[in-house]
Amino acid sequence: MRVAVVKNILDANSRIAQENRSLFDAHGLMVINLMSSPGAGKTTLLEQMGKHFANRLKIGVIEGDIQTTLDAERVAAAGLEAVQIETDGACHLDANMIQNALTNINLEGMDLLVVENVGNLVCPAEFNVGEDHKVMMLSVTEGDDKPYKYPLMFRESSVLLISKVDLLPHLRCDIEQIKEAARSINPELIIFEISAYTGQGLDDWHNWIQEQRAAK
């Protein structure tokens, strides 16, 4: 019974994700679904992208949080067009929430839409929202055993951003082990080592976005 209910929910989600995708394609829009544990640095990365791409790419953001509009305020202050979804308890964003949020965002002339998902390394990976790419962040502070313990998100993502590498000297964390484990789960995974705080490694990530945008 419970399995059937879950299957129905996922089927309904896929249908709405396809509708979102058609709308994104009609606008020639590139869409990233950005996922991580709480506090891995997603919002700080968006602030950096706002600065880097100012006057070059028009970027919109849909923020997902259980409560508060703190993140939408932060990215709006960085010059990005932002809409906040407060999920009121729900542990992930689904395609229907995104479809509703899209009525409050002007896609005309937009180059890139980033969906910043609820901070959760588990549930968001199960729900397509119509994105081109799932991109996940893993902070080195979370430890090097995480790919094996949370494999679905590593399997579903196109890109892994290993974040907070400026803290590595202070941690027991082997970044090579993260990469090896992640690639054993998903050999196609593109990996960038970054610090959204210091800016280290962001050039490669920004270049990747521009290449994907150009290929659209």
Add this chain to the structure above:
Amino acid sequence: MRVAVVKNILDANSRIAQENRSLFDAHGLMVINLMSSPGAGKTTLLEQMGKHFANRLKIGVIEGDIQTTLDAERVAAAGLEAVQIETDGACHLDANMIQNALTNINLEGMDLLVVENVGNLVCPAEFNVGEDHKVMMLSVTEGDDKPYKYPLMFRESSVLLISKVDLLPHLRCDIEQIKEAARSINPELIIFEISAYTGQGLDDWHNWIQEQRAAK
């Protein structure tokens, strides 16, 4: 329809949690449900508790992970009796999983049972498993805005362990802001500042356990 299903699931969970609780009480056992984001330091804390309470308290651990038996191996190496639940995708432990795991653990003579939940700051807070206390960890690396963004776990917990305080000099994180926000959500919350890695602050946490154990 979906709301009704969720309500049925939570009602069934409460019934089984009550059965677990009766079993724990029959053994005079103290039970902690330990929750946090991935990589906040739950397993490292259990290793420290294993060392500190060796020959003084008999501690059992039920480990919850989506995949792998890594954590059960770590705490068993620290001298604790450990059973691993692999949830195979599920984002939290529920009372039924604990009831099943209890058939594989000998409660006779045990003083403290710790349920180490799946690393997730959202979903585990919704499911009682029959515990005396919910205890949550928040790593300072996750940032000082987390209580407002993930309020349920702060509301449900008796104790907040603010972990990795040894990293504070390297972070933009105001620990006073964490405490103030957490107490605005839950004025009864007991807060300890710890580093499971360096051992800093663990005495107060260990004393709290012994006091609670003595009051049982």
